[in-house]
Each structure stands twice: as C-alpha cells, then as structure tokens.
Amino acid sequence: MMARRKDSAGAAQQPDRGIGAHWRNWLLAALLVAALAVAILHWGDVKKFAALLATAEPLWLIVAGLLQLATYFGLSAQWWLVLRQGRTPEPHAELFRLTFAKHFADQVVPTAGMSGNVLLVDRLVNLGVPRGNAVAALLLQVIAYYLSYSLGAFAVLVDLWWKHRSSALLDGAVLLFLVVSAGIPALTLWLHRRGQEKLPHWLGRWSKARSFFALVGEAPRELIRDPRLIAWLTLLNLAVFAADAATMQACLRALGVHAPLSAGYVAFMMASIAVILGPIPMGLGSFEAVSIAMLRLFGVPFEAALSATLLFRGFTLWLPLLPGGLLMRRELRPVEA
Numbered sequence: 001m002m003a004r005r006k007d008s009a010g011a012a013q014q015p016d017r018g019i020g021a022h023w024r025n026w027l028l029a030a031l032l033v034a035a036l037a038v039a040i041l042h043w044g045d046v047k048k049f050a051a052l053l054a055t056a057e058p059l060w061l062i063v064a065g066l067l068q069l070a071t072y073f074g075l076s077a078q079w080w081l082v083l084r085q086g087r088t089p090e091p092h093a094e095l096f097r098l099t100f101a102k103h104f105a106d107q108v109v110p111t112a113g114m115s116g117n118v119l120l121v122d123r124l125v126n127l128g129v130p131r132g133n134a135v136a137a138l139l140l141q142v143i144a145y146y147l148s149y150s151l152g153a154f155a156v157l158v159d160l161w162w163k164h165r166s167s168a169l170l171d172g173a174v175l176l177f178l179v180v181s182a183g184i185p186a187l188t189l190w191l192h193r194r195g196q197e198k199l200p201h202w203l204g205r206w207s208k209a210r211s212f213f214a215l216v217g218e219a220p221r222e223l224i225r226d227p228r229l230i231a232w233l234t235l236l237n238l239a240v241f242a243a244d245a246a247t248m249q250a251c252l253r254a255l256g257v258h259a260p261l262s263a264g265y266v267a268f269m270m271a272s273i274a275v276i277l278g279p280i281p282m283g284l285g286s287f288e289a290v291s292i293a294m295l296r297l298f299g300v301p302f303e304a305a306l307s308a309t310l311l312f313r314g315f316t317l318w319l320p321l322l323p324g325g326l327l328m329r330r331e332l333r334p335v336e337a
Contacts, residue, residue: 049314052255052307060254067247068315072099074240078144078233079137083124085229086133086220090124097327098123104324107317136219143188144233146181149272151234152241153177156269159262165297170270177273191216192224244268244316248291251311255304263298267291267309288313 053061076095083089098120106116117138124134157174160166195217223229242265249264271291278286288309295305 048310049318052311052314056251056254056311057256060250064247064250064254064311064315065319067243067250068320070243071240071247072096072103072320074236074243075099075141078141078236079120079124081229081232081236082137082140082223083129083133085226086130086136086223088129088133090127090129094127100320100324101327102324103320104328107321107324131215132218132220133223135215136223139188139192139216139219139224140230140233143185143230144237146184147230147234148237148241149276150178150181151238152269153181153273156266159266163262173270173273173277177277180277189224192219192221195219241269247315248308248312251308251315252295252300252304254311255307257300257304257308259295259300260298263295263300266298267294268312270294271309 073096076092076099079095079098080089080092101123102116102120105119120138121131121134124137125131129137153174157166157171160170191213195213195215245265245268247264248268249259249261252259252264268291271287271294274286274290280286288306291309291312292302292305295308296302300308
C-alpha cells in the first residue's frame with residue numbers, strides 16, 4: 001500500500017519535474033548564447049587582460065586572485081547565515097559554487113541582476129530549502145548590499161574631503177547614490193510587508209503583480225526584520241567591498257605602481273557607484289573611465305591607471321566567467337531525490 005502511494009506521488013510529480021527541466025534547458029541555452037556574444041564583442045578586453053597577466057608581478061597577481069576568492073566566500077557566507085537562521089542550512093561549499101554561477105548569469109544577461117536572482121532562488125529550492133527562506137536569502141542580501149554601500153560611499157566622501165580632493169560633481173554623485181542606496185532597502189522592506197497583506201484592488205488586478213508580491217511575501221517576517229542578522233550581513237558585505245578595493249591596490253602593485261592605500265578604495269567605490277547609477281550593462285566603459293579618473297586624482301599616471309583598471313576588471317568580471325559557465329549547467333541540473 002505504501003509503495004503504491006509512493007509510486008502515485010512520484011507520477012504526480014513528473015509533469016512538474018518535466019516543466020522544470022524544460023525551462024532550465026532553455027535558460028542554459030540562452031545564457032550560453034549570451035556568453036558567446038559577450039566573448040565576441042569584448043574579445044579585445046580579454047586579450048588585453050591576458051597581455052597584462054604576462055607582464056605583471058606574479059606574487060601580486062596571486063594576492064589579487066586570493067582576494068577575489070574571498071569576495072565569493074563572503075557572499076556565500078551571507079546566504080549561509082540566512083539559511084542557518086531559518087533552520088535550513090546548506091553546505092557552504094554548495095553555496096560557494098553557486099556564487100560563480102550567479103555571477104555568470106548576472107553578467108552575460110545584464111538585467112539588473114534578475115537572471116542571477118532567479119537562479120539563486122531556483123537552486124536553493126531545488127536543494128530542498130523552503131521557497132520562503134530562499135526568497136529571504138535574496139532579499140536580505142539586497143538589503144545588506146545597499147546598506148553596506150551607503151557606509152562605503154560615506155567613507156569615500158570623508159576621505160575625499162579630508163584629503164582636499166572633493167568637488168561638487170563627486171560630492172553630488174555620492175549624495176545621489178546615498179539617497180538611492182537608502183531607498184532600496186526601504187523599498188525592499190515595504191514590498192515584503194505589502195506582500196504579506198491584501199493588495200489594493202488596482203494592483204491586484206494584474207496577475208503578475210499578484211504573483212510577485214505573493215513570492216516576496218513568502219519570506220518569513222522573523223528573518224527579514226531581524227536587525228542582528230541584517231547587521232552581520234552588512235558587515236560581511238563591507239568585508240567583500242574591502243577585498244575588492246584591496247584587489248585594485250594589488251593590481252597597482254602588480255604593475256609596479258605605489259599609490260596611497262585609499263586610492264584603490266576610492267577608485268573602486270566611485271566606479272561602482274557610476275555603474276549602479278548609469279544605464280550601461282555591466283558598466284562597460286563607465287567603470288573604466290571613472291576608475292581611471294579617480295586613480296589620476298591620487299597621482300597615478302594615466303597608463304598605469306588604465307592598465308590597473310583593465311587588470312582589475314579581468315579579475316572581477318572576465319576571469320570568474322570561466323568557472324561560472326562550467327558550474328552553470330551543474331546548478332541548473334535537478335537534484336535527485
């Protein structure tokens with residue numbers, strides 16, 4: 001009797017499994033096509049990165065690589081903390097691999113991170129995490145990301161002012177970003193609260209809006225509103241930013257350039273702010289321009305600033321696409337029961 005019931009349940013689940021496999025195959029195909037297009041369009045940048053690797057100081061290149069591994073460890077640690085708090089922990093190694101696949105999805109299909117977010121929630125659910133906890137991991141990461149960015153941007157303002165390098169343009173850009181970075185966590189919390197309440201009639205008429213708010217509302221309130229958890233996630237994300245800034249500094253040292261310690265931090269933060277506020281996918285062009293300008297502000301020669309920025313982009317953007325692409329197929333594969 002038990003075997004028959006199990007067989008019937010398995011048969012009932014087959015259509016869902018088939019549908020899931022179908023859309024995963026389509027998503028994987030779309031991502032691979034997009035990756036091929038990115039590689040063709042930006043092959044020149046990849047070749048420049050390879051040329052810089054051949055001439056740079058190997059020890060500092062190793063340091064830059066280790067620092068970038070630390071950023072992915074920090075991101076996976078944030079997900080692990082949320083899932084542990086929700087009493088559905090997953091192995092850290094599994095989450096660490098997922099960070100590379102998410103990076104691949106975010107970069108080859110630049111839709112404000114939506115492709116990687118879909119992958120994250122789907123993969124966690126596929127591993128057996130309740131969908132509410134998976135959504136909470138995503139929402140809390142967004143909240144911590146922008147809170148830590150606010151603190152980091154404020155530190156840039158202080159540094160520029162203290163060293164008499166501030167200007168109306170730089171101050172205005174940072175202040176605008178502070179407004180945005182404070183508004184996004186507030187909006188995320190509002191969306192979650194609204195998702196747990198009855199929607200207004202005018203909004204509830206759209207099925208997609210209902211589905212979106214229902215999904216966001218599934219995240220447990222005790223996780224989303226946990227100030228201690230948010231504080232820990234914000235600190236972890238600040239550590240990720242510090243590792244990114246140190247990577248920029250390591251790229252400068254790899255090229256034999258000695259710059260003030262804050263040069264790499266200010267260049268990375270201001271260039272990242274330009275990417276977030278700008279409309280260009282992956283920030284190609286805008287990141288490089290702002291990074292070079294900030295390094296020049298700290299006295300780094302133009303050629304060195306350009307080479308260091310290209311080297312940094314290679315470590316943070318192009319190089320992780322290789323393991324990300326290899327892991328993508330694995331992450332989209334259904335987990336066997």
